[in-house]
Amino acid sequence: MAQIAESGGGDHGKKGKKRAKKGSTHVDMTPMVDLAFLLLTFFVLTSTFSKPKVMPLNYPAKIEDLPNVKPPKVNNAATFVLADDKVYYYRGEFYTKANPGPDGPTQYEEANFGSGENSIRKLLASWNEYVIRNKAILEQKLDKKQIADSTFERKLDELTVDKEAVKVLIKTDDKALCKSFIDLVDELKIANVGVIAPTDLSPGEKELLKEKN
Amino acid sequence: MPKIKMPKGSPTIDMTPMVDLAFLLVTFFMLTASFRTAEPVTVETPSSISDKIIPTNVLMVTLDKDGRVFFNLSDPEARKEMLSSMLEKYKVNLNEEQVEEFSFMSTFGCTMQELPAYMSTEAAKRASFPTKGIPTDSTHNELLDWISFAASAAGNTGRTAFEEAKLKGVDPKMEDFKPKFILRVDSKTLYKDAAIVIDVFRELNLNNLNFVTSAEAIPVN
Numbered sequence: 504m505a506q507i508a509e510s511g512g513g514d515h516g517k518k519g520k521k522r523a524k525k526g527s528t529h530v531d532m533t534p535m536v537d538l539a540f541l542l543l544t545f546f547v548l549t550s551t552f553s554k555p556k557v558m559p560l561n562y563p564a565k566i567e568d569l570p571n572v573k574p575p576k577v578n579n580a581a582t583f584v585l586a587d588d589k590v591y592y593y594r595g596e597f598y599t600k601a602n603p604g605p606d607g608p609t610q611y612e613e614a615n616f617g618s619g620e621n622s623i624r625k626l627l628a629s630w631n632e633y634v635i636r637n638k639a640i641l642e643q644k645l646d647k648k649q650i651a652d653s654t655f656e657r658k659l660d661e662l663t664v665d666k667e668a669v670k671v672l673i674k675t676d677d678k679a680l681c682k683s684f685i686d687l688v689d690e691l692k693i694a695n696v697g698v699i700a701p702t703d704l705s706p707g708e709k710e711l712l713k714e715k716n
Numbered sequence: 717m718p719k720i721k722m723p724k725g726s727p728t729i730d731m732t733p734m735v736d737l738a739f740l741l742v743t744f745f746m747l748t749a750s751f752r753t754a755e756p757v758t759v760e761t762p763s764s765i766s767d768k769i770i771p772t773n774v775l776m777v778t779l780d781k782d783g784r785v786f787f788n789l790s791d792p793e794a795r796k797e798m799l800s801s802m803l804e805k806y807k808v809n810l811n812e813e814q815v816e817e818f819s820f821m822s823t824f825g826c827t828m829q830e831l832p833a834y835m836s837t838e839a840a841k842r843a844s845f846p847t848k849g850i851p852t853d854s855t856h857n858e859l860l861d862w863i864s865f866a867a868s869a870a871g872n873t874g875r876t877a878f879e880e881a882k883l884k885g886v887d888p889k890m891e892d893f894k895p896k897f898i899l900r901v902d903s904k905t906l907y908k909d910a911a912i913v914i915d916v917f918r919e920l921n922l923n924n925l926n927f928v929t930s931a932e933a934i935p936v937n
Contacts, residue, residue: 532731532735535735536731536735536738536908539735539738539739539742539867540738541719542742542743542746543738543741543742546742546746546749547741547745547746549749550745550748552771552854553927554769555761555770555929555931556764556766556767556768556769556770556771556895556928556929556930556931557766557770557771557898557927557928557929558764558766558768558926558927558928558929559766559768559924559925559926560925560926560927561923561924561925562914562917562918562923562924562925563899563923564918564921564923565915565918565919565923579883585907587861591815620936622779622937657778675907675908675911677906677908678906678908679906679908680901680903680904680905680906680907681762681779681901681902681904681905681906681907681910682762682903682904683907684907684910685762685764685927685929686762686764688764689763689764689765689929689932692764692765692766693765693934693935701914
């Protein structure tokens with residue numbers, strides 16, 4: 504039992520002198536302690552420490568579809584196609600069978616979300632090697648205080664939209680889940696991809712996806 | 717043989733330090749805890765490495781795993797303004813009490829026709845309110861109206877807050893007071909459903925969206 508003081512209130516008077524009676528200072532603290540621990544347990548179990556975070560993503564502005572206007576050519580582009588549980592990709596422009604490019608019609612390659620062979624992380628790391636290498640140089644400069652924080656941010660922004668940097672288009676099938684979409688965008692952010700454009704599948708791409716399944 | 721004498725006397729332990737500690741921890745958890753407001757829908761968000769925390773002046777669209785659409789606006793003042801515009805446009809009536817309650821509610825999701833019934837349902841029972849969420853069809857797009865009214869209302873309150881902060885002498889950035897657009901999707905939501913909501917935002921020329929995610933460690937190399 505919790506006790507505050509051991510010494511009781513006996514009277515030590517010997518010579519019959521009248522003394523103020525010392526009352527016992529025992530207070531039973533058990534209920535209070537019980538309550539304290541109850542509250543403690545409650546708050547420990549109900550409190551959530553991690554606040555949800557947000558991941559910003561800019562969508563291309565909606566413009567009226569103009570006939571006869573082809574989308575601008577993007578150098579160093581990669582396209583990811585999200586199907587229900589698989590991820591495919593191809594580099595550069597899309598060529599149909601009827602209109603093959605220099606290397607014939609486009610074929611989808613399969614990728615995965617792991618970190619081993621053919622994982623999106625490895626692929627992006629090799630495609631975006633230029634940006635990652637230059638970012639490391641910038642970070643070194645920042646560490647040595649050769650450039651200011653604001654300069655670092657600006658240079659990094661410029662770097663990710665550089666001609667050499669990879670640009671990624673994300674196209675989703677009807678059965679794709681939001682989880683795979685966000686995981687993919689996450690991988691792109693890990694690889695410092697600055698230009699991410701979620702767009703719709705073209706008829707040719709849909710056709711090729713059907714063949715795959 | 718002499719008997720071993722057991723020490724007599726009460727086995728008292730001074731519990732004061734323990735109690736002190738217990739109360740200290742109770743105080744800490746009480747002060748740091750922020751209670752989650754009752755939400756009519758549970759959403760399991762995907763995870764990302766992003767470390768940006770949710771801003772204050774937000775307009776949030778929630779999609780559950782069946783693709784139902786829910787809506788939330790953080791600022792109570794802006795909510796009132798948005799609601800009155802919506803009631804006027806759809807010719808729906810709510811009484812004073814319901815309007816007041818609406819301005820302090822969190823996420824909601826129902827059609828304008830269902831709104832009076834939704835508001836008269838008890839807060840705890842709203843999660844099981846039978847609804848298909850806010851309609852997003854191109855012919856009857858209530859979400860578009862909610863978002864456009866909410867964006868202008870939140871823009872107004874943001875501007876007022878900015879002016880107030882300016883008068884106080886601090887040097888505020890207008891960017892911090894502008895409403896942000898947040899999309900909260902469940903891991904199992906079809907992207908196709910999210911794309912419908914995203915298209916609504918894009919139609920209103922709001923292209924800067926944020927996805928709610930739970931935090932995840934940044935992989936090393």
